[in-house]
Amino acid sequence: MKKTYNIGIVGVGGQGLLTLGEVIGLAAMFSGLDVSVSEIHGMSQRGGSVVVYVRIGEEPSPIIPSGGADTMLALELIEAARYVNLLRKGGYLIANDFIWPPPLSKYPPRESLLKALESVEAKIYLYDANRASVEIVGSPVSANIALLGFALGVNPELSELVKLESVEKALGEVFKGRTLDVNLKLLRSAYSEGVKVCKGERT
């Protein structure tokens, strides 16, 4: 039995987590791999804490166990902190440098969140995916795709399994027209930024 490669996607409902899961699932499928993408739906999840499990392997079961995620894509830092224990020791945390506090809540400041994240045993990469999306798409709506592009750049485990070309093809299934064009541009640009960081120009 080949080892299953597990990707946890976390963030706030409405940030495009389900789309991101579908894109990675399609990309895995286009790479000839079996995959399972487990989501939680319902509009009431908007604004709530959301986790999507992507498992690439042979007929995998749907849920990643705690400590079982090889990579975590976090679209928001409070959610990164909430779910980081899903990550295996030495796994990759690629997090959007963005905080969206829950309404009426007391929340830790960015510095203490980052300090706390650094206390876990993981390879941590921060990326301002909202900014990247604003620059190319005009709004933060595609931060999910930016984060994926960056993750493929910094994480060779991921990009060996799910090729950039497969992700591009997957975007073509999910988006059309101008939306597709800008998302492809964003994906490639974020990927290049990731590759740069990976080559030692660490942010």
Place this chain on the structure above:
Amino acid sequence: MSEHPLLKRKGEVALLLGNEAIARATLESDICVATAYPGTPSTEILEALSEVAEYCGLYVEWSVNEKTAFEVAYGAAIAGLRSLTSMKHVGLNVASDILMSSAYSGVEAGMVVVSADDPSMHSSQNEQDNRWYGFLAHLPVIEPSNAREAYVLTKKAYELSEKYKIPVILRTTTRVSHTRMPVLLEQDVNLNRQCRGVFKQNFERWVLVPGNARRRKLELMKTWRSIVESEGVEPFIKVLNPGSKKAIVASGVAYSYVKEALELLGMFDKVTVVKVNMPVPLPVKPLKEVLELVDEVLVVEELDPIVEMQVKSIAQSAGFKGVIRGKDLVPASYELSLEPVYKAVAEFVGAPSKTPWESAGAPKMETPIPSRPPVLCAGCPHRNTFYVLKVAANKAGLRNPIYTGDIGCYTLGYQKPFEMQHTCFEMGGSVGVANGLAKSVDNPVIAIIGDSTFFHAGIPPAINAVYNNSNIVIVVLDNMTTAMTGHQPHPGVGVSATGKRTARVLPEKILEAIGYKVHVINTLRVKEAIEEAFRAFEEYKRGERVAIVSRMRCALEVLRDARRQKITLPIYSVLEEKCTGCLACINLTGCPAIILEHGSKKPRIMPEVCAGCGLCASICPYKAIVISNTPTQGYERLWWEV
């Protein structure tokens, strides 16, 4: 249309949600009628079908509730057309009356009833195990272990339904319904289906008066026994690696965890595994054969010990002397996952129960991570309504009103700052329970119910309140869609499941016909709405029968339409110089677009989140919140017109 993922050709592989896989399978099964009331995690089945229905020549509808949905599909099935009805687990409670009778009278063409259960209650008020309904109705229950099997088993379910001429229950759970997997398509979708049926009069069969029902009951029991005896075959049950001394029986999604746990333990070919896809009724013969060879059995299933009880019963009649374990090792509450199943399986096979995963660890936080429950979206009309009702009730001097609540996004009004959903039980319960509270306490009782929920189950208790003189106010929150499940149309919208214009049924007309004086309020205009609601509450205090219909569209639909029609909505921002930092905007609305950043005493509105409803601006005592862009003239109509 032929590019639609649901219409891919035979031999292609599609990444399908379990629900989409079921939809595709029903298309391949040549169904003619599909019906549903939306409910998580079942919704995408009918949603997917509605997108291709006209192209494929089948009829789909969003029915007014699950009982009606079932009846419509059953009407087709007794006229000889294959049909589908799908619903969430609690929806089957609503449809259970006809479910029971449909088993007695049976079908002329295949009918599949999808019950999408929600263990862990991701989006539900309970986690009932609907496999019980199989016993209650004497109907077989099919349970796939993943999306791919959902595809194959749906097609088998139609064959089974026609073989025995009874409806078949296809029970899924959230992690089957909402998990995508690549599915290899076995057949093309027939675009020339023949969908005219024939109803053959048969009083003995279709008219369940006691004399007929008695005869039908005996027929049904004969069918039931026949299924128990004859269907112990693949794909309903499969025995892997027979001959071991230990057997694990796993039903539905539990099989996927058992399989992976055994593989991780290196034991997959060392233990007998009974993979169950028909948990009710559990076929006897294959189980008996397994029990003859093993000493120990572990049953793994999500929620209730339904297979376990049957295995124990079979074991007793077979004189089995070994040990049968199940819910003593496997949790009976919440959904299963790999970890608890791994531990149970490891203990059962005598392996160390320490799991093979080593976590990166939990971060050491000084300030605890705040919880993040779902919240009303920025611009949500329910926020405006809760605010308006609260202010108007205060103004009218209603003391300690009880706000009974219902099922929908607005249930989130139980949270701070509103705390205006004091109950939430089931569809329509706001109005029904309000009737009882009004008879029992002296507080004002205000029932708050969504538009779709009102049509679903709110009308009979509204009639009851008039007939039995219960002193309540009914507030219908009309956001002109079924929002929580992803924006399905309903009778109040005037649009069908396939997007066609149709008759519009207005809640205020119904309420007026029943005998209420109805105040329709528009909560985008906050101050006017408060005045109107105040008048309604004054009338209520005088003992009049009043209802309020609060009409303002779901913000997510408004945002979507604004994007499509290139209309600029207002974006609000806080004027630093005017803002005193009183935080009324945050504390009175709980809007997720308004945040207080660390080190700042004044709030900031996130422009990318603000939907431009203006509630905060109308609340701000210092007029410090203003529109910061140039909205399109007449943008307001988006909030009222579909």
